[in-house]
Amino acid sequence: MKKIAGIAFVPLLLLLACNNNGTETLTDKENYKKATETLLEKEKKTPIAFLKVNSHDKHNLFGQTVIKGSIDNNAKVCSYKDVQLQLSFFSKTGTLLEKSNETIYDVIAPGKSVDFKTKYFAPKGTDSVGIKVLAAKINQ
Known part of the structure; x- marks a missing residue:
């Protein structure tokens, strides 16, 4: 049983x-x-937290500073577009000489990166350029 x-x-x-x-x-x-x-929602509220800029600069024969770099999107869900960058030009001693803004008109999908290149007549005495992300729009 x-x-x-x-x-x-x-x-x-x-x-x-x-x-x-x-x-x-x-x-x-x-x-x-x-x-x-x-x-x-988190990625929409704080795009700056998910975008990272890598860059390097050099001087060309015309006296311009050529800045090449990439913007990486570390978000998992959200795509960004029209990324606004702030370029800061520094002297050898680290003194801020000038700031300028640049917008990269491209769409960056989640987990992807976009390359960019820009040229500036940097202020006299510029030794290095610092770049940071100011803002970005959400790609619907």
Whole structure:
């Protein structure tokens, strides 16, 4: 009799386990959707936190400072466009000589990067250029 009760109990357990997984999958999907929406809102509110600029500069024969670089989008969901950069020109001693703004009119998908190149007649005595992201628009 105990054997029959044990045999009947195993299928009942399996049946309950299968039904329970179906509802957990639904809540897992809902939780994932909520987490994605929360992440999207965070990425929309603070694009500067997800964009990183790498650059280097050199001088050409015409006396211009040529700045080449890339903007990396570290966001998981959100694409950005029209990234505004601030260029700061420094002397050998680290004194700020001048600031200028530049906009990169391109779309940067999540996890991707965009290359850019710009030329400036930098102020006399410029030794280095610092670049930071000021703002970016959300690509809908």
